[in-house]
Amino acid sequence: MIELVRTNDPVVISFIEALLRDAGIIFFVADQNMSMTEGSLGILQRRVMVEEDRLDEARTLLAEAGVADEIRDA
Structure with missing residues (x-):
């Protein structure tokens, strides 16, 4: 899997998850449980991974939805 987005904004993560799910794109959110390790400070970013x-x-889907600025550069 390849990193698509890296952010610590739970709203952005939720929105991207909904977009990908609706489009039938398989994804994985890495580092979701790291907040327990860091003490819920929101410092560590979560990564949205998709199949290469x-x-x-x-x-393209994220760009059309207006969240292109969240996309990681390759």
Whole structure:
């Protein structure tokens, strides 16, 4: 899987999860449980990972939804 987004904003993560789920793109949110380790300070960012063969489709989807600024550069 390839990193698509890295953020510590739970609203952005939730929105991206909904977009990807609705588009049928398989994804994984890495580091979700790290907040317990860091003490819930929101310092550590979560990563949204997608399958490599759907990366371009996922980037286009996020751009069309207005969250292109959240996309990680390759």
